Amino acid sequence: MTVKKLFIKTYGCQMNVYDSERMAESLADLGGGEGYVVTETPDDADMILLNTCHIREKAAEKVYSELGRYKGLKAAKPDLKIGVAGCVAQAEGEEIIRRQPMVDLVVGPQSYHKLPQLTAKAGLGQKALDTDFPEEDKFEHLKARPKAKRGPTAFLTVQEGCDKFCAFCVVPYTRGAEVSRPAERVMREARDLVERGVREITLLGQNVNAYHGHDGGLAGLIRELAAIDGLERIRFTTSHPNDMDEALIAAHGDCEKLMPYLHLPVQAGSDRILKRMNRQHTAEQYLGLIERLRAARPDLHLSGDFIVGFPEETEEDFQATMELVRAVRYGSAFSFKYSERPGTPAAERAQVPEAEKDDRLQRLQALLTQQQRALQDAMVGREVQVLFEKPGRQPGQMVGKSEYLHAVHVEAPGIGPGDLARVRIESSGPNSLKGVLLPS
Ligand code: SAH
Numbered sequence: 001m002t003v004k005k006l007f008i009k010t011y012g013c014q015m016n017v018y019d020s021e022r023m024a025e026s027l028a029d030l031g032g033g034e035g036y037v038v039t040e041t042p043d044d045a046d047m048i049l050l051n052t053c054h055i056r057e058k059a060a061e062k063v064y065s066e067l068g069r070y071k072g073l074k075a076a077k078p079d080l081k082i083g084v085a086g087c088v089a090q091a092e093g094e095e096i097i098r099r100q101p102m103v104d105l106v107v108g109p110q111s112y113h114k115l116p117q118l119t120a121k122a123g124l125g126q127k128a129l130d131t132d133f134p135e136e137d138k139f140e141h142l143k144a145r146p147k148a149k150r151g152p153t154a155f156l157t158v159q160e161g162c163d164k165f166c167a168f169c170v171v172p173y174t175r176g177a178e179v180s181r182p183a184e185r186v187m188r189e190a191r192d193l194v195e196r197g198v199r200e201i202t203l204l205g206q207n208v209n210a211y212h213g214h215d216g217g218l219a220g221l222i223r224e225l226a227a228i229d230g231l232e233r234i235r236f237t238t239s240h241p242n243d244m245d246e247a248l249i250a251a252h253g254d255c256e257k258l259m260p261y262l263h264l265p266v267q268a269g270s271d272r273i274l275k276r277m278n279r280q281h282t283a284e285q286y287l288g289l290i291e292r293l294r295a296a297r298p299d300l301h302l303s304g305d306f307i308v309g310f311p312e313e314t315e316e317d318f319q320a321t322m323e324l325v326r327a328v329r330y331g332s333a334f335s336f337k338y339s340e341r342p343g344t345p346a347a348e349r350a351q352v353p354e355a356e357k358d359d360r361l362q363r364l365q366a367l368l369t370q371q372q373r374a375l376q377d378a379m380v381g382r383e384v385q386v387l388f389e390k391p392g393r394q395p396g397q398m399v400g401k402s403e404y405l406h407a408v409h410v411e412a413p414g415i416g417p418g419d420l421a422r423v424r425i426e427s428s429g430p431n432s433l434k435g436v437l438l439p440s
Pocket residue numbers: 055056168169170171206207238239240265267305306307336337338339340341
């Protein structure tokens with residue numbers, strides 16, 4: 001077998017992480033004695049694949065500067081193939097090859113099952129491009145997943161695409177319309193992952209709570225997954241507030257394997273801005289939803305995404321965001337300066353000056369960091385359950401995650417990746433907690 005080396009660099013969201021895994025698997029055995037193994041460095045690669053993100057201008061520009069860096073490698077090794085996958089591939093298509101002619105292959109997120117053919121075409125020295133939105137479920141046409149042992153946590157994409165069209169966002173254009181994978185396929189893949197050592201599955205979707213591949217929606221799928229022996233934890237991301245139905249709220253209350261952590265982006269706290277963003281809900285509706293979730297699961301940790309400096313955002317609008325953050329008390333959060341995306345409605349509107357955006361971002365991040373730290377510090381003295389993932393820096397130490405996604409360091413002789421244990425938290429550092437093992 002001629003084994004070639006594949007270097008994949010992944011940008012953007014967790015869905016790209018999952019897709020990169022599946023792409024690597026699909027190239028592992030191409031038949032006729034050909035195949036790729038993954039290498040950790042571009043230097044010895046026969047193929048470099050960038051799995052890209054188009055969400056903000058900076059993310060997209062990174063791709064071109066990264067490609068520039070490979071010029072020397074390509075000159076030294078003319079057989080080296082360079083491919084661009086992901087959301088930039090979908091958004092820019094052929095333009096990528098025009099701007100960077102050394103690119104051999106461009107493949108959009110809905111065409112990954114065509115990667116082996118595209119690779120073969122690139123191997124013949126032709127440019128290979130596919131950014132179609134085919135009808136079929138690409139995951140069903142991708143190679144079956146291998147049976148090798150793997151780490152205790154895994155992502156599993158169950159839903160893709162978005163029909164929401166928030167005024168700032170490129171995702172509906174790069175990932176297409178909402179599609180759900182049928183529950184039985186998800187269940188099959190989940191059982192397979194558990195057999196290979198996975199203990200925690202994070203279900204992924206651009207709007208994962210709009211999942212409709214199960215009669216009972218996402219809550220129905222979660223309950224069915226919870227019945228799998230050996231699967232200990234279930235998480236899901238990312239959710240839209242308007243798709244958070246009663247069944248899913250209830251699952252947070254009584255489904256033990258569903259972890260008490262929820263990423264529920266709101267973007268802004270001003271109704272005027274929410275409306276212009278086309279978010280289709282008010283700040284009050286969002287806060288009401290949080291209240292119902294907390295009634296079902298009082299210790300729920302919330303996480304969110306925020307955009308500051310959306311077109312026409314005033315200081316007063318921004319203050320409404322700060323107020324909403326104060327009301328919710330987030331366990332963690334991501335915040336961004338609004339970035340103009342070509343082709344989206346908001347890009348056409350009056351922009352907030354950059355200095356103003358910077359200033360608002362700083363103030364918001366200071367508040368969010370303070371909240372994050374306060375919630376993390378409040379874990380000291382509490383008992384949590386930790387799923388151990390890997391050895392820590394000190395000998396005998398292991399690192400894992402609590403139910404609330406905090407990283408926890410523990411002196412844990414005899415404990416290995418995939419083990420679950422009760423831990424009492426003793427101290428809180430800048431990014432993680434430290435604790436002691438409790439007798440089981
Ligand atoms: N589907 C998810 C989020 C997808 S993008 C959801 O609806 O919540 C992840 C985050 O990137 C968004 O929540 C938003 O906060 C941010 N984002 C998207 N477009 C952006 C833009 N044009 N400028 C700045 N941030 C943006």
